[in-house]
Amino acid sequence: EADIYQTPRYLVIGTGKKITLECSQTMGHDKMYWYQQDPGMELHLIHYSYGVNSTEKGDLSSESTVSRIRTEHFPLTLESARPSHTSQYLCASSERQGWQETQYFGPGTRLLVL
Amino acid sequence: AQKITQTQPGMFVQEKEAVTLDCTYDTSDPSYGLFWYKQPSSGEMIFLIYQGSYDQQNATEGRYSLNFQKARKSANLVISASQLGDSAMYFCAMREASTKNSGGYQKVTFGTGTKLQVIP
Numbered sequence: 001e002a003d004i005y006q007t008p009r010y011l012v013i014g015t016g017k018k019i020t021l022e023c024s025q026t027m028g029h030d031k032m033y034w035y036q037q038d039p040g041m042e043l044h045l046i047h048y049s050y051g052v053n054s055t056e057k058g059d060l061s062s063e064s065t066v067s068r069i070r071t072e073h074f075p076l077t078l079e080s081a082r083p084s085h086t087s088q089y090l091c092a093s094s095e096r097q098g099w100q101e102t103q104y105f106g107p108g109t110r111l112l113v114l
Numbered sequence: 115a116q117k118i119t120q121t122q123p124g125m126f127v128q129e130k131e132a133v134t135l136d137c138t139y140d141t142s143d144p145s146y147g148l149f150w151y152k153q154p155s156s157g158e159m160i161f162l163i164y165q166g167s168y169d170q171q172n173a174t175e176g177r178y179s180l181n182f183q184k185a186r187k188s189a190n191l192v193i194s195a196s197q198l199g200d201s202a203m204y205f206c207a208m209r210e211a212s213t214k215n216s217g218g219y220q221k222v223t224f225g226t227g228t229k230l231q232v233i234p
Binding site: 031043102 | 156158161164168
């Protein structure tokens with residue numbers, strides 16, 4: 001089971017501000033992910049990384065950017081927050097074990113942009 | 115077609131009773147994995163149980179079991195002896211081996227979820 005952390009848990013911020021959502025994991029997993037989830041809805045992948053210095057866009061287009069300078073750290077940045085960015089952001093990591101590769105999630109960040 | 119279909123937006127169950135949450139999937143890939151996650155109102159996604167497409171037996175984890183019917187492409191979650199703490203959203207998800215890219219990433223598709231409420 002992964003230990004994966006996200007900060008802040010809740011963030012209320014004004015339009016136009018730059019924000020960074022932090023995600024870190026202590027299990028040494030190579031693969032990490034960012035999902036966006038509106039209340040009561042399914043998860044949509046916005047970014048993923050399969051190792052240091054690798055990042056890829058997910059299925060849902062997002063104005064956010066990510067970086068992966070260290071294995072354990074996968075921050076997400078919004079240069080200029082807008083009300084349309086209001087959502088929950090979930091970070092996950094995974095490691096393959098035989099046939100099984102399970103994603104383990106952090107507690108999430110609930111973002112409200114006013 | 116939807117990759118993962120959860121037809122029950124909401125379910126009620128009496129405490130201590132068993133409940134089945136439905137999940138059907140669509141894939142032509144012979145190698146895939148099915149997952150169930152629990153999401154309480156606090157927001158975190160908690161991994162519950164996994165079933166591989168080649169697994170001969172249904173997966174079980176404590177009070178959770180997965181009723182895997184491969185021919186019907188269904189992977190229903192059964193929760194036995196429901197507890198008040200089981201009240202949450204439950205998401206079914208699928209990973210398909212054929213979606214693996216050069217970096218080893220295999221796409222995971224989530225369903226729309228089922229909201230379970232356990233009644234005292």
